[in-house]
Amino acid sequence: MTIPCFPKNVVLIAGGVGGARMAEGLARALSPGSLTVIANVGDDEQFYGMHVSPDIDTLIYTLSNRIDRKQGWGVADDGVRALGVLDTLGAPVWMKLGDADFGLHIWRSWRLAQGATLSDITEEAARRLGASARVLPATDDELKTKIRTDDGWLDFQQWFVGRRCEPRVHELRYQGASAARASPAAVAAIAAAELIVFAPSNPLLSLEPIIAVDGIRNALATARATRIGISPLIGGKAVKGPLARLMADLGLTACAESVAKRYAGLLQAFVVDSSDGAQADSLRKTGLAVLETDILMRDPADAERLAAEVLGWGAANLANDNIRSRS
Amino acid sequence: MTIPCFPKNVVLIAGGVGGARMAEGLARALSPGSLTVIANVGDDEQFYGMHVSPDIDTLIYTLSNRIDRKQGWGVADDGVRALGVLDTLGAPVWMKLGDADFGLHIWRSWRLAQGATLSDITEEAARRLGASARVLPATDDELKTKIRTDDGWLDFQQWFVGRRCEPRVHELRYQGASAARASPAAVAAIAAAELIVFAPSNPLLSLEPIIAVDGIRNALATARATRIGISPLIGGKAVKGPLARLMADLGLTACAESVAKRYAGLLQAFVVDSSDGAQADSLRKTGLAVLETDILMRDPADAERLAAEVLGWGAANLANDNIRSRS
Numbered sequence: 001m002t003i004p005c006f007p008k009n010v011v012l013i014a015g016g017v018g019g020a021r022m023a024e025g026l027a028r029a030l031s032p033g034s035l036t037v038i039a040n041v042g043d044d045e046q047f048y049g050m051h052v053s054p055d056i057d058t059l060i061y062t063l064s065n066r067i068d069r070k071q072g073w074g075v076a077d078d079g080v081r082a083l084g085v086l087d088t089l090g091a092p093v094w095m096k097l098g099d100a101d102f103g104l105h106i107w108r109s110w111r112l113a114q115g116a117t118l119s120d121i122t123e124e125a126a127r128r129l130g131a132s133a134r135v136l137p138a139t140d141d142e143l144k145t146k147i148r149t150d151d152g153w154l155d156f157q158q159w160f161v162g163r164r165c166e167p168r169v170h171e172l173r174y175q176g177a178s179a180a181r182a183s184p185a186a187v188a189a190i191a192a193a194e195l196i197v198f199a200p201s202n203p204l205l206s207l208e209p210i211i212a213v214d215g216i217r218n219a220l221a222t223a224r225a226t227r228i229g230i231s232p233l234i235g236g237k238a239v240k241g242p243l244a245r246l247m248a249d250l251g252l253t254a255c256a257e258s259v260a261k262r263y264a265g266l267l268q269a270f271v272v273d274s275s276d277g278a279q280a281d282s283l284r285k286t287g288l289a290v291l292e293t294d295i296l297m298r299d300p301a302d303a304e305r306l307a308a309e310v311l312g313w314g315a316a317n318l319a320n321d322n323i324r325s326r327s
Numbered sequence: 328m329t330i331p332c333f334p335k336n337v338v339l340i341a342g343g344v345g346g347a348r349m350a351e352g353l354a355r356a357l358s359p360g361s362l363t364v365i366a367n368v369g370d371d372e373q374f375y376g377m378h379v380s381p382d383i384d385t386l387i388y389t390l391s392n393r394i395d396r397k398q399g400w401g402v403a404d405d406g407v408r409a410l411g412v413l414d415t416l417g418a419p420v421w422m423k424l425g426d427a428d429f430g431l432h433i434w435r436s437w438r439l440a441q442g443a444t445l446s447d448i449t450e451e452a453a454r455r456l457g458a459s460a461r462v463l464p465a466t467d468d469e470l471k472t473k474i475r476t477d478d479g480w481l482d483f484q485q486w487f488v489g490r491r492c493e494p495r496v497h498e499l500r501y502q503g504a505s506a507a508r509a510s511p512a513a514v515a516a517i518a519a520a521e522l523i524v525f526a527p528s529n530p531l532l533s534l535e536p537i538i539a540v541d542g543i544r545n546a547l548a549t550a551r552a553t554r555i556g557i558s559p560l561i562g563g564k565a566v567k568g569p570l571a572r573l574m575a576d577l578g579l580t581a582c583a584e585s586v587a588k589r590y591a592g593l594l595q596a597f598v599v600d601s602s603d604g605a606q607a608d609s610l611r612k613t614g615l616a617v618l619e620t621d622i623l624m625r626d627p628a629d630a631e632r633l634a635a636e637v638l639g640w641g642a643a644n645l646a647n648d649n650i651r652s653r654s
Contacts, residue, residue: 048433048434048436048437049433049436049437049440050433075408078408079406079408079426081402081405081406081425081426081427081429081430082409082426082427082429082430082433083430084427084430085427085430085431085434085456086430086433086434088455088456089430089431089434089451089452089455089456090451090455091434091437098408099406099408099409099426099429100408100409100411100412102408102409102426102429102433103408103409103410103411103412103413103416104412104416106375106377106409106413106429106433107375107412107413107416107418109375109376110375110376110418113376124416124417125416128415128416128417129412129415129416
């Protein structure tokens with residue numbers, strides 16, 4: 001068995017926890033400097049006048065090994081002194097922001113107020129905090145995922161954290177997406193990529209707010225790179241988070257095929273779990289190349305194993321054009 | 328010996344550490360709800376776009392028993408996780424802001440951005456954090472102590488913290504003082520007071536920026552209350568801080584009489600240390616009533632002892648009008 005020649009420029013389209021795990025696996029499998037992660041900003045929110053970017057933060061914390069691995073977000077062993085004082089002062093504290101975490105939010109908000117772009121800030125934060133990949137937002141403009149529920153329209157964080165995903169969902173909107181300009185650095189990274197991976201993130205809440213930005217969608221659709229999606233579902237169940245529930249609420253079938261459909265026109269290949277053979281067959285009928293493998297990422301080593309498999313498969317198919325001919 | 332009947336409305340004009348110690352002593356000696364502290368804001372500074380009020384914070388932390396007693400400022404046992412991240416991100420971190428401390432700065436900055444006044448914010452923070460006295464800023468407007476040094480004009484915190492008071496001082500300015508409107512709540516507290524105490528704070532850096540606000544100076548000059556100053560110097564030396572050095576730099580003699588002169592027209596009485604008998608004699612010749620006692624506040628019990636002595640002396644003289652007739 002030969003060691004596959006992995007691509008030098010890989011882009012990962014990613015949301016929070018699942019995206020961060022995939023990002024870490026890819027960063028471990030690839031040569032340093034090969035990976036750029038383009039992150040969802042639909043979950044971004046203002047807290048106490050500060051700009052918090054939960055998905056970007058989860059990516060940076062994971063890629064710099066600062067992440068609280070038990071909960072999947074936040075900084076490991078972080079304190080809650082600042083939040084405790086805010087609580088005593090009567091401020092709402094349902095968003096669990098840690099002390100080290102606040103350091104990043106303070107810095108980001110300060111830099112934004114000085115006129116820096118979210119792209120520059122995110123890239124610099126990732127670099128300075130020692131992340132093993134470049135991280136960029138999909139857009140520097142405001143884009144907010146809004147959720148129409150039994151209790152009316154809610155912001156993502158209100159529904160996800162504040163209400164623990166309880167209110168039934170009727171509709172999603174990516175407010176600001178149509179006017180949002182794609183991050184120029186993200187567009188350049190997509191254009192330069194040899195391989196683009198759609199992370200096993202929640203399509204509705206994490207990846208669609210990214211591809212709802214026309215500039216990103218167009219860059220992806222016209223990219224020279226092979227584009228491979230990875231299913232966030234195994235046997236119709238999400239590894240983490242409210243995806244299956246959310247798809248049911250919206251009248252969608254919770255299965256890999258249903259997820260792949262959300263990315264129609266953007267992918268040439270899809271990766272499903274070995275246990276989802278029927279899904280693999282259905283996906284092949286839609287014209288996608290399909291890899292069946294163990295897609296559960298139990299730990300960083302597991303994520304690296306999955307990443308290497310996907311990269312190897314992508315590289316092999318890049319070489320013989322098996323995938324590209326299907327697009 | 329009868330227990331003196333202490334006044335019900337006392338105002339303390341105060342700076343940071345020395346002012347906070349005096350405030351704590353007075354709060355312990357007086358009935359709850361009797362004390363209002365009017366604080367210096369000349370040291371206020373923006374850090375990472377956040378509004379930090381060092382003297383107000385030291386007062387609130389001391390009065391709520393949160394203070395780091397060893398250093399005299401900051402929250403006891405506070406973390407430095409946020410500052411550590413800011414350092415890693417390349418931000419200047421010479422101002423040692425702790426994690427719990429950041430909670431207050433975040434809240435204050437958020438409330439200011441929402442349009443609340445510094446007076447309302449300060450009063451609410453003191454109340455919610457459990458301070459044993461009301462705390463108010465001298466003004467809600469911007470007022471900045473500027474220091475002309477061998478190295479040019481510096482902001483107070485740049486000189487005091489950033490440069491450790493090293494550059495020789497040639498001139499002080501309270502920038503914005505002439506345009507600053509006095510805090511209406513502070514003016515009302517002065518008008519309602521039966522006794523006003525000038526804390527043993529640095530006159531040049533802590534109390535003069537307060538009385539440089541016309542509305543505060545006028546309220547003090549016309550107050551019905553007896554006004555008593557306490558020397559920040561013992562034997563020509565400051566208990567803490569750069570006062571003696573600063574007075575020498577500015578060609579002033581570092582002695583109680585020299586300090587009292589800074590408050591000319593505002594005081595009827597002055598308290599000096601028992602060891603400063605010659606100073607007491609000189610001060611009496613200027614028409615001030617003088618109390619000689621142990622003015623060193625070694626701990627909160629000591630501060631309470633000094634406060635009770637000053638209050639008892641003030642109350643006795645209030646009763647027989649000994650002091651008031653001198654004004």
